[in-house]
Amino acid sequence: MSEAADQIFATLKQSAQSGAPLYLQLRKSIEDAVNRGLIGPGDALPSERDIASKADISRVTVRKAVQDLVKGGILVQRHGSGTFVAPRMERVEQSLSRLTSFTEDMARRGMAVRSAWLDRGLYAPSPDEMMVLGLSSNELVARVARLRIANDTPLAIERAALSASVLPDPAAIGSSLYAALETTGHRPVRAVQRISAANLGDDDARLLEVPPGIAGLHIERISYLASGKVIEFTRSIYRGDAYDFVAELRLSGPGEEGRP
Numbered sequence: 001m002s003e004a005a006d007q008i009f010a011t012l013k014q015s016a017q018s019g020a021p022l023y024l025q026l027r028k029s030i031e032d033a034v035n036r037g038l039i040g041p042g043d044a045l046p047s048e049r050d051i052a053s054k055a056d057i058s059r060v061t062v063r064k065a066v067q068d069l070v071k072g073g074i075l076v077q078r079h080g081s082g083t084f085v086a087p088r089m090e091r092v093e094q095s096l097s098r099l100t101s102f103t104e105d106m107a108r109r110g111m112a113v114r115s116a117w118l119d120r121g122l123y124a125p126s127p128d129e130m131m132v133l134g135l136s137s138n139e140l141v142a143r144v145a146r147l148r149i150a151n152d153t154p155l156a157i158e159r160a161a162l163s164a165s166v167l168p169d170p171a172a173i174g175s176s177l178y179a180a181l182e183t184t185g186h187r188p189v190r191a192v193q194r195i196s197a198a199n200l201g202d203d204d205a206r207l208l209e210v211p212p213g214i215a216g217l218h219i220e221r222i223s224y225l226a227s228g229k230v231i232e233f234t235r236s237i238y239r240g241d242a243y244d245f246v247a248e249l250r251l252s253g254p255g256e257e258g259r260p
Contacts, residue, residue: 118145120170140164188223
């Protein structure tokens with residue numbers, strides 16, 4: 001890193017006349033070095049003191065630049081270890097026209113998939129769960145929450161809710177919820193999905209191993225049986241740096257406007 005660092009900070013000194021705030025110049029110098037491959041994933045940055053000395057700027061300026069890069073996911077800080085270039089994420093494309101489980105979706109890409117259970121049990125339903133799933137206040141809801149991991153990288157937090165009459169024993173689920181539902185004839189055949197931007201809170205960011213406040217995707221999905229009955233209500237958080245959702249759009253033919 002020392003030779004690359006000298007190049008980065010020498011460039012910073014040369015560009016000091018640009019008029020931009022010094023922390024922005026330092027941030028851009030480090031980000032350019034990452035993009036050009038001068039420093040790679042897992043490489044450690046020098047200490048704040050060394051950077052300040054090499055670049056002839058204050059440690060406060062260095063700290064602000066580094067914090068911006070951490071928030072942007074370019075760098076990661078490990079308590080007691082230092083600051084490192086963040087691992088490069090291989091982005092995953094997911095079609096919005098197919099209803100598949102996370103396990104099936106990742107398996108098609110040849111990725112090793114595993115889950116870390118966060119919760120699975122029976123509870124009194126929340127007002128939202130009662131409304132969406134059509135439950136009464138004296139019925140129970142089965143909740144299944146998992147951290148979804150592909151190739152050892154946490155990609156998503158899925159929190160699914162179903163009627164306890166459909167899933168009386170959440171602890172019996174294996175690697176795939178949809179595979180378990182298929183065995184009882186309750187696998188959904190269609191879904192309505194709403195995607196919105198979200199800044200990740202502390203707990204979700206910790207699970208996904210990203211800085212708090214970083215951009216993510218909040219996905220709410222309501223899934224249906226062939227009969228039209230709602231079977232699943234899922235609220236998920238996906239890493240914004242890892243997912244691209246893709247939809248195919250077609251021009252409507254004559255008389256098709258407004259057709260569901």
